[in-house]
Amino acid sequence: MRKTTLAIAIFFLASIVALAGACTAAPTPTPTKAPAPTQAPVATVAPAVATKPAAAAATAAPAVATKAPAVATQAVAPAPAKVAVQPLSPPFKMKVGVAGSAVDAGFYIPYEKGYYKELGLDVELVNFANGLLVVPPLGTGQLDAGGGGVNVALFNMILRGIPLKIVADKSHAEPGNMGIGFLLRKDLLDSGAVKTPADLKGRVLSLPSRGSTQEHMAEILLAQGGLTLDDMDMKMLQVPDQIAAFANKSIDIGHAFEPTVTTAKEMGVAVLWKGDHELLPYREGSAILYSANFQKQTEAAKRFMIAYIKGVRDYNDAFFKKKGTEEVIAIMAKHSTQKDPNVLRKLAAQAINPDGYAYPEALQGDIDYFVRTGQMTPLDIKQVIDHQYVDYALQVLGKYPK
Structure with missing residues (x-):
């Protein structure tokens, strides 16, 4: 095996946009040897x-x-x-x-x-x-x-x-599962600056890309506060990169999943505020x-x-x-x-x-x-x-x- x-993740990010219209080839990655697995x-x-x-x-x-x-x-x-x-x-x-x-x-x-x-x-x-x-x-x-x-x-x-x-x-x-959803910057939660979705107006929202299902989740969340995506300052970040962005306060809320959810909590920079199961079960x-x-x-x-x-x-x-x-x-x-x-x-x-x-x-x-x-x-x-x-x-x- x-x-x-x-290595070149940025190339494939461009490919997502291109493939919405027509598929183009991507470079073949260089393989590296993996350790031999155990038997079952x-x-x-x-x-x-x-x-x-x-x-x-x-x-x-x-x-x-x-x-x-x-x-x-x-x-x-x-x-x-x-x-x-x-x-x-x-x-x-x-x-x-x-x-x-x-x-x-x-x-x-x-x-x-x-x-x-x-x-x-x-x-x-x-x-x-x-x-x-x-x-x-x-x-x-x-x-x-x-x-x-x-x-x-x-x-x-x-x-x-x-x-x-x-x-x-x-x-x-799945209902009750808190492994995926919207992370909120911890200081905004602790201070009471953000209590409901309506308080998110004008704040910085991080998603991995437009046209993602995370965008759909954001629409559902914001609608609970009478807001739309147009009311937000959008910033596209890969999910693991949100950790540093929360730490330096360059984003306020972002959609994430494990292990980023637990990593953010352990570092004290953000907490899961709204689970996906609360917005669109399953x-x-x-x-x-x-x-x-x-x-x-x-x-x-x-x-x-x-x-x-x-x-x-x-x-x-x-x-x-x-x-x-x-x-x-x-x-x-x-x-x-x-x-x-x-x-x-x-x-x-x-x-x-x-x-x-x-x-x-x-x-x-x-x-x-x-x-x-x-x-x-x-x-x-x-x-x-x-x-x-x-x-x-x-x-x-x-x-x-x-």
Whole structure:
């Protein structure tokens, strides 16, 4: 297995804008050798019934969701019990885009524990500054899979005939989860200068980019105070860079996720003020994407999903069941942007669906926002999501025990 560091993040930031109209190629990163992963047992097949969220109809105006999205029960065809999934031979070489966030653990854990290798996948992890930068090289076919940020550029690529697919959840805003949302500068909170969204007028708001789903979240938040984005001083920053910006008081509020949320709190510069789950429950923070070419590699694509879901389940076990926690924290400290295990132990761990499915209703809400603000034309979420790989993985792994 190999791990690659993508050094020229600024190039891909420009690519996001360019790919909203047409895809252009990006440079191939130089690979570096990664440590050999440990081995884990091969998955066996067992019949299962998967619970899969159902797509919702588009809405004409923004609204704050107050309940969980509709869930439909989809029967998964039973497969022969105790039949091992054979590894691909020769191993399938593939590149996977990662962004160094806590929820990239679903990629890092299989890499370190040998889940990819046992299924015949030779995975190279390619690092990016954020999930939005993962999307352009997926569109050009330079990556096979990745944890991509959901934004208008992704949807416009699909509208222009580039058949990227959201194939699984990477993170979502589950009610009660405080791992993603809006950080507020601590001195503004402590002094009472900002008590409600109405108090944000004229203040500096940090987002990773315009046309992102974070922009949609900001619109919902500001509307609670009778404000719009036009009432704010906007500043585009990568999420980890917000720490220094809060410290030197060059921003007042910013949208962030783990490990930045906990890092900001530990440093005393900002605190999570409004969680995404309070604004749009089950909002899809990021998603697993397959490139057009990788979708054609059916056996590899199915096996990758098995390994990914196994990794996600280890993550859920570690943070929500306190099982195998130290092993997972060590893996995250090795690969994520937060290298301090003590900070990682304090994470308000973001929710990742251990049964894999993404949340179509929330994604359709993002699309409707971009349509309403003139950033794209209408798009049915059914053109975006393909859960066949999750369906297969659940035939092999069964449903996650609650």
